[in-house]
Amino acid sequence: MASFLVCACLLSGCGEQEAVSDTPQGEDAAYHIVLTTEENADEIFRIGDLTCMKDQAQLYLTNMQGRYQEIFTDEIWQRDIDGQKLEDKLKDITLSRLVQVKTMVLMADDRQITLDEQDQQKVQTAAARYLQGGLPEGMTDPEAAKNSLEESYRELALADRVYQSIIHETEPEISDDEARMVTVSRILLRTRQGGDENDAFQKKQEVYQKALSLLARLNQGEDFDQVAAANNEADRITVSFGKGEMEEAVEKAAFELGSGEISNVIDTKDGYLILKCIQPFDREQTDLRKAKIAQQKKEEGFLHIYEEFTKGQFRSFNEEAWEDLKTGTEARSGSGNFFEIYQEIFGTNEDME
Numbered sequence: 001m002a003s004f005l006v007c008a009c010l011l012s013g014c015g016e017q018e019a020v021s022d023t024p025q026g027e028d029a030a031y032h033i034v035l036t037t038e039e040n041a042d043e044i045f046r047i048g049d050l051t052c053m054k055d056q057a058q059l060y061l062t063n064m065q066g067r068y069q070e071i072f073t074d075e076i077w078q079r080d081i082d083g084q085k086l087e088d089k090l091k092d093i094t095l096s097r098l099v100q101v102k103t104m105v106l107m108a109d110d111r112q113i114t115l116d117e118q119d120q121q122k123v124q125t126a127a128a129r130y131l132q133g134g135l136p137e138g139m140t141d142p143e144a145a146k147n148s149l150e151e152s153y154r155e156l157a158l159a160d161r162v163y164q165s166i167i168h169e170t171e172p173e174i175s176d177d178e179a180r181m182v183t184v185s186r187i188l189l190r191t192r193q194g195g196d197e198n199d200a201f202q203k204k205q206e207v208y209q210k211a212l213s214l215l216a217r218l219n220q221g222e223d224f225d226q227v228a229a230a231n232n233e234a235d236r237i238t239v240s241f242g243k244g245e246m247e248e249a250v251e252k253a254a255f256e257l258g259s260g261e262i263s264n265v266i267d268t269k270d271g272y273l274i275l276k277c278i279q280p281f282d283r284e285q286t287d288l289r290k291a292k293i294a295q296q297k298k299e300e301g302f303l304h305i306y307e308e309f310t311k312g313q314f315r316s317f318n319e320e321a322w323e324d325l326k327t328g329t330e331a332r333s334g335s336g337n338f339f340e341i342y343q344e345i346f347g348t349n350e351d352m353e
């Protein structure tokens with residue numbers, strides 16, 4: 001679910017209001033918000049009539065930290081990404097995720113989407129499972145922790161239900177031509193860049209003459225695979241691709257070839273290329289690409305609905321409370337992680353990376 005959800009709305013503050021805009025930088029970008037509120041010191045942000053409190057924000061932060069550490073070890077926190085500390089980057093992603101979930105809970109209410117009795121039971125089971133590993137960081141009251149965890153799992157499940165509901169509302173029609181995949185064998189002779197301009201030109205000409213020589217041998221009947229094995233400089237000889245996935249010249253040549261036909265020498269950014277058509281219409285690969293394109297269109301449709309919904313939502317953000325929040329000293333990982341438990345019990349493919 002999180003692979004395509006992005007924050008796409010403006011926020012305005014409570015009390016002394018100050019309008020701001022955000023500049024998302026990619027899929028996982030969080031808002032860059034500069035608002036303050038004095039209404040509640042433990043309130044991180046408010047969306048519509050929903051609030052995110054410190055305990056929930058800390059829950060997400062600690063467990064997202066655990067998932068990253070499980071993959072990359074805790075040494076990653078010593079590194080920077082584009083001049084930003086990884087700890088700060090994690091907080092940005094966490095804030096983005098929280099905003100997404102809260103917004104989708106509002107969407108669930110708007111669309112009258114609720115959890116059934118089985119889902120409610122899963123919520124309780126998930127919270128109990130998490131508590132087996134101890135109370136969430138910063139919480140001391142077991143009953144309050146149980147209620148907070150159940151609410152967090154309930155919201156996550158509602159967000160997932162909203163997403164599933166919207167992407168299944170439409171089934172886009174994808175034609176064979178749009179999704180068509182061809183399979184070709186290739187010989188790539190790379191042209192090296194750099195150095196003296198005249199020298200580079202001379203070397204490129206030499207590579208081109210070699211490509212013409214190889215093409216002549218192929219046209220005289222030499223086996224393509226054997227010539228490719230001895231001369232190809234690409235990582236693989238045989239590849240499959242669809243429209244829009246290769247350079248225009250490569251795509252044009254490949255899609256004009258019939259089965260067994262060999263192209264002329266093609267000038268590409270990497271060097272000179274010769275293609276042999278293995279399958280001008282790969283049914284299996286085309287069907288796989290159809291499914292991929294259909295999923296992309298569903299996700300684009302979801303994003304449009306999501307972004308339109310966010311435009312009408314009043315928002316506030318307590319920057320001071322958010323800045324006080326720190327990454328957990330005992331990050332949850334493995335089977336005791338908040339998100340891992342959700343995936344196990346609800347059986348979803350939600351990706352929180």
